Amino acid sequence: MMVLVRADASVEIGMGHRVRCQALMSAFEKQGWQCQFVVQRQCKAFANEADLIIDHESAFFSMAKQVDLVILDHYAYQAQDIAELYQHQPNLLVLDDMNDRGTFPAKWLLNPLQEDYSKQIQRPLIGSQYTLLRDEFIHAVKSPSADKLLITMGGTDPLGLTLPIVEHLMAAGFAAQNIVVLMGANAKQAKQVRQLCLQHGISFHQGLREVSVVMKDAKLAISAAGSTLYELACLGVPAIFAQIADNQTRSLEQHLPLNWCRSIRFDHLSKDQLSTQISQLVVMALEAWENSDWLEKASLTAQHLVDGKGAERVVAEVMRHD
Structure with missing residues (x-):
């Protein structure tokens, strides 16, 4: 066949x-x-x-x-x-x-x-x-000691959001040892992101065959809202999603009311507006990071959505x- x-x-x-x-x-x-x-x-x-x-x-x-x-x-x-x-x-x-x-x-x-x-x-x-x-997600399980803030903007990061997000987190004083960056093999600005991560001692991964090994250690994710949404849900990782394309609208409309994730839109912004929106995204993530009650409930909700x-x-x- x-x-x-x-x-x-x-x-x-x-x-x-x-x-x-x-x-x-x-x-x-x-x-x-x-x-x-x-x-x-x-x-x-x-x-x-x-x-x-x-x-x-x-x-x-x-x-x-x-x-x-x-x-x-x-x-x-x-x-x-x-x-x-x-x-x-x-x-x-x-x-x-x-x-x-x-x-x-x-x-x-x-x-x-x-x-x-x-x-x-x-x-x-x-x-x-x-x-x-x-297949890697069928048996993948979130680590009970998950303590990382995962940054992952999809396979290509077409808007180049990873670099400024990490920069804003550093400016906000977020602990570098709690950040892990995951980028696709063809992601935009990957060289600059790698250099920034090396400079601050941030864990950096690119082009991994199995991304679940990194995702399972995440307490929270800042992520693009494409197929990664379902991967994070399967592992029970609460997320702040950056919408970077129109085709992500419906999935967010149906998942946001379940209260395991939050989102902010980037796909219709000018370059001048990106910095302000990234600042808002980082503030949203920092607030969620400190909200242990929401994180626990969100994780349980997400795990029941996708197997x-x-x-x-x-x-x-x-x-x-x-």
């Missing part, structure tokens, strides 16, 4: 689509399926050697006819594009977050948020039980109705 996965990654797009698709691919491969990414040439820098590179979507449509399943995780595909793809391959699984692309057909649709879709979706996979996380077995459930559903 062959699966094609259409997803891209770049500084602008981020790494979240690719990371969650990799988690799903791993679950399919455990069941003996062959899986392959299809990537636009302009995103080749973030692809692997085994990926299929295309110049036009028509090439992907032709490939889709030849396989047993297509997984689509791509916001550039609007309803009419998805409908066209469905004509080429009706065994189509669409990954979605925002539910803002109109009505389209698919055999399966996956959204870890509570959303309503049209009858054209044959088998909706809706809810946090279908959250796609890597790390979502990819297994999705594969089981697909194989049951393939």
Whole structure:
């Protein structure tokens, strides 16, 4: 059985689509399926050697006819594009977050948020039980002595927030030994952040294969609000989220009322406004750091939201109705 996965990654797009698709691919491969990414040439820098590179979507449509399943995780595909793809391959699984692309057909649709879709979706996979996380999170457990403030702005940190956040924490007198910085292999300003961390004796990690080993020691996180939101929830790490993209709106709308996290928006700010917003973010984090009652309750709430077995459930559903 062959699966094609259409997803891209770049500084602008981020790494979240690719990371969650990799988690799903791993679950399919455990069941003996062959899986392959299809990537636009302009995103080749973030692809692997085994990926299929295309110049036009028509090439992907032709490939889709030849396989047993297509997984689509791509916001550039609007309803009419998805409908066209469905004509080429009706065994189509669409990954979605925002539910803002109109009505389209698919055999399966996956959204870890509570959303309503049209009858054209044959088998909706809706809810946090279908959250796609890597295997490392299935058995990962938060350390009972967690005492770190984790700074992680996603795989690419497109707005370059990590550096000024650390600078503001240092200016506020936060203890360097309690900070840990986690950056993706392609993160913006990584060299400058590394130098700053070295200067202050701050723990710094970049391009880790298993991020849970760092996350499990976090008492609190300052994080981008993409796929990391679900990783932190799985480990029970309360968070102050920096919203850096529109597609993070729905997840925050549904998670903030649960009171395990807080957020502040950055995606529509000018460069002149960033510093003020970062100051507010750091103040929010420092207040949360001292609020032991909230931290304890938030951690317990988060742990019950995501169990790390979502990819297994999705594969089981697909194989049951393939």
